[in-house]
Amino acid sequence: MSGRPGTLRRRTWLVLAGAAGLCAAGCYGPYRPRSLQRIIGSGLAAEYDSHRDRLVRFGPRGRFNLLRVPDEDAGVGEDGSYGHFGGMYSWIAPQSAWTDEQGRFQPWPPPAAMDVGPTRATRHGLNEFEAFGPVLRSGLQETKSVQIGRDHYGPRALVTHGLHNAGDQAARGGVWLSTGVIPGSVIAVFTPEEGREIEFSTHPNAREVWDNVTRSRGRWTLVRTKRYYEWLGMGGTFKARIPSDRVIAMHRRGHWFVRIGDPWSPETESLLTERGHAPVEVAVNFGRRIHEAALLGPIETIAPGETNEYRERWYVIPGMASRVRQLDRVLHSIDPARFPLPHYLADEQDDPELEHWLNEESETGPPAEEAPRGRDAHDEPPIDIDDVSDR
Numbered sequence: 001m002s003g004r005p006g007t008l009r010r011r012t013w014l015v016l017a018g019a020a021g022l023c024a025a026g027c028y029g030p031y032r033p034r035s036l037q038r039i040i041g042s043g044l045a046a047e048y049d050s051h052r053d054r055l056v057r058f059g060p061r062g063r064f065n066l067l068r069v070p071d072e073d074a075g076v077g078e079d080g081s082y083g084h085f086g087g088m089y090s091w092i093a094p095q096s097a098w099t100d101e102q103g104r105f106q107p108w109p110p111p112a113a114m115d116v117g118p119t120r121a122t123r124h125g126l127n128e129f130e131a132f133g134p135v136l137r138s139g140l141q142e143t144k145s146v147q148i149g150r151d152h153y154g155p156r157a158l159v160t161h162g163l164h165n166a167g168d169q170a171a172r173g174g175v176w177l178s179t180g181v182i183p184g185s186v187i188a189v190f191t192p193e194e195g196r197e198i199e200f201s202t203h204p205n206a207r208e209v210w211d212n213v214t215r216s217r218g219r220w221t222l223v224r225t226k227r228y229y230e231w232l233g234m235g236g237t238f239k240a241r242i243p244s245d246r247v248i249a250m251h252r253r254g255h256w257f258v259r260i261g262d263p264w265s266p267e268t269e270s271l272l273t274e275r276g277h278a279p280v281e282v283a284v285n286f287g288r289r290i291h292e293a294a295l296l297g298p299i300e301t302i303a304p305g306e307t308n309e310y311r312e313r314w315y316v317i318p319g320m321a322s323r324v325r326q327l328d329r330v331l332h333s334i335d336p337a338r339f340p341l342p343h344y345l346a347d348e349q350d351d352p353e354l355e356h357w358l359n360e361e362s363e364t365g366p367p368a369e370e371a372p373r374g375r376d377a378h379d380e381p382p383i384d385i386d387d388v389s390d391r
Helices: 004-026 114-117 208-213 225-232 265-272 324-334 351-358
Strands: 036-042 044-049 054-060 088-093 120-123 129-137 140-150 157-167 169-181 186-190 214-217 221-222 237-242 247-251 254-261 280-285 290-296 300-301 309-320
Touching: 036 120, 036 140, 044 280, 044 300, 054 254, 054 309, 088 114, 088 140, 088 157, 114 129, 120 309, 157 169, 157 265, 157 300, 169 247, 169 309, 186 280, 186 290, 208 214, 208 225, 208 237, 214 247, 214 351, 221 225, 221 324, 221 351, 300 309, 309 324
Parallel strands: none
Antiparallel strands: 036 044, 044 054, 054 088, 088 169, 120 129, 129 140, 140 157, 157 309, 169 290, 169 300, 186 221, 186 247, 214 221, 237 280, 247 254, 254 309, 280 290
């Protein structure tokens, strides 16, 4: 009789553990074993919120966040209105194909199920996670994973985003991955040296705004977000669609956050531009001080039961915002065949005009960085990373 209580407790624990395991493998909806997936490795850290369906942190391990995460605890409005939660989030292109809950075309706001999930984590380890979202009316289902490790260049995060066709008919779609940029950052877009045909939204004075907030240097178009504040009284959203070899970088606190998308053919790009998109899109909402830098994947036809995947490689590179030659050298070191060194790298002189433009204050002055309502995303991650070894 003395062993029965322990045996009963053991059996009770096994039953509860088995039920939790079955639910983790097959439940979807209210049960979320881990809402926040935290991963670390090779000096980098990332956090994915499966309830919000977005990365809420990425940056140097134990230091600061390179993503802007405003209103972290806010929810979608009762009317289904869009709420910007920042971070790194995904939508499905083309936007013109979005529908509401009744199946009617509604290009804005994005459907809540596509924007904020929730998603379910199917794998979580020290340095990687995998998750998938609900099946949308189109039959498409988003899958996503992040793996932190190293390649021949150094530390990197491998981001894989897929579209699975769970329906019984062919569906058409592409991946749209957007980064919430912290105000005051500099956005650099890798653009062709010839034929920079940048398209704008119908916002008033679009060309004037763009000429004021950008500078071109070699193969790079630099966007200084602080200069957007001079147009805060205009309201609305301004968007620029930029040709690019699918590379963007965001500079903050002496570091470049570099995103490199998989290459594609001119034919694939034309399918995207025909639907009113571009490989890179930069947008700002003047009233809410929202800055977004997005890389768009190819729009393709996906057969029933098939999954199309799109990948990005992320790097964190220390450096100055005015030293765009450093970005050219970094790209060449990562992929020499795709990014040959340009001829202008022979010129090692400083660029005082660019330095002055980047450092001068805007007329309205930059706002202070806003901390999220929950945990401060600029603090160290809430895990004892000193006791965890990289894998």
